[in-house]
Amino acid sequence: MSDASVAVHADAEVLAQAVAARLVVKLLDAQADRGTASVVLTGGRIAAAVYRAVAALPAGEAVDWSRVDVWWGDERFLPAGDPERNETQARAALLDAVPLDPARVHPMPAADGPDGDDPEAAAARYATELAAAAGPGVGGALPHFDVLMLGVGEDGHVASVFPEHPVVHEERSVSAVRDSPKPPPVRTTLTLPTINTAQEVWLVAGGSDKAKAVAAALSGAGPVPLPAGQVRGLARTLWLLDRAAAAEL
Numbered sequence: 001m002s003d004a005s006v007a008v009h010a011d012a013e014v015l016a017q018a019v020a021a022r023l024v025v026k027l028l029d030a031q032a033d034r035g036t037a038s039v040v041l042t043g044g045r046i047a048a049a050v051y052r053a054v055a056a057l058p059a060g061e062a063v064d065w066s067r068v069d070v071w072w073g074d075e076r077f078l079p080a081g082d083p084e085r086n087e088t089q090a091r092a093a094l095l096d097a098v099p100l101d102p103a104r105v106h107p108m109p110a111a112d113g114p115d116g117d118d119p120e121a122a123a124a125r126y127a128t129e130l131a132a133a134a135g136p137g138v139g140g141a142l143p144h145f146d147v148l149m150l151g152v153g154e155d156g157h158v159a160s161v162f163p164e165h166p167v168v169h170e171e172r173s174v175s176a177v178r179d180s181p182k183p184p185p186v187r188t189t190l191t192l193p194t195i196n197t198a199q200e201v202w203l204v205a206g207g208s209d210k211a212k213a214v215a216a217a218l219s220g221a222g223p224v225p226l227p228a229g230q231v232r233g234l235a236r237t238l239w240l241l242d243r244a245a246a247a248e249l
């Protein structure tokens with residue numbers, strides 16, 4: 001597992017542009033190396049800004065979007081198309097604007113999906129979908145993830161893994177989350193062991209409301225271990241911050 005590196009950018013706009021540029025290069029490099037690329041998306045405000053920036057980048061046209069696998073790190077367990085779903089946000093900001101292969105886009109199930117209003121069944125279904133995409137070299141349960149992006153909550157959560165919630169200790173690849181401290185209360189999420197199989201994990205945070213969580217996660221200080229401090233990419237762990245989020249480092 002990698003040690004963490006930190007890059008600090010002037011403000012949220014520059015941060016979004018810089019992450020977008022990194023993401024395009026990462027996808028291009030992965031396609032040059034392996035023929036395909038895979039990305040795990042996150043939700044939240046800075047993620048939406050990153051996706052809009054990718055959609056606007058001329059260099060994005062160099063990516064063969066039909067050979068990009070798209071997964072999600074977590075989802076708010078709401079009906080399909082709900083504006084609060086991370087999928088809805090990513091489709092509006094980026095995915096609808098690029099020529100993806102629909103078979104390679106893997107949203108987490110919605111609350112009006114095949115399992116109805118049952119987040120445990122939805123999580124199990126997503127775990128099965130991940131396992132079906134796993135290659136021979138990665139233990140059979142998970143596909144290769146080139147880059148997995150995470151927002152960072154003000155409480156230090158990543159994906160829908162919240163501090164002091166039982167999901168922190170979950171060992172299955174995907175978990176339902178009930179009683180989320182942040183609305184909506186029901187969610188599905190990749191678990192920490194799954195997140196930590198990605199080649200690169202990027203934690204993206206902008207704004208002064210993230211500064212305490214960023215500092216606590218990076219230092220390991222504080223009364224409670226923060227999920228943001230427990231994620232590591234196999235090859236790289238990269239914190240991408242604006243100055244306000246980095247203010248307490």
Ligand SMILES: O=C1O[C@H](COP(=O)(O)O)[C@@H](O)[C@H](O)[C@H]1O
Pocket residue numbers: 042043044045046047074075076086150151152153154158159160182
């Ligand atoms: O609820 C969630 O929050 C985090 C962070 O969102 P932000 O708007 O504070 O940046 C996000 O990364 C996660 O995917 C999402 O479900």
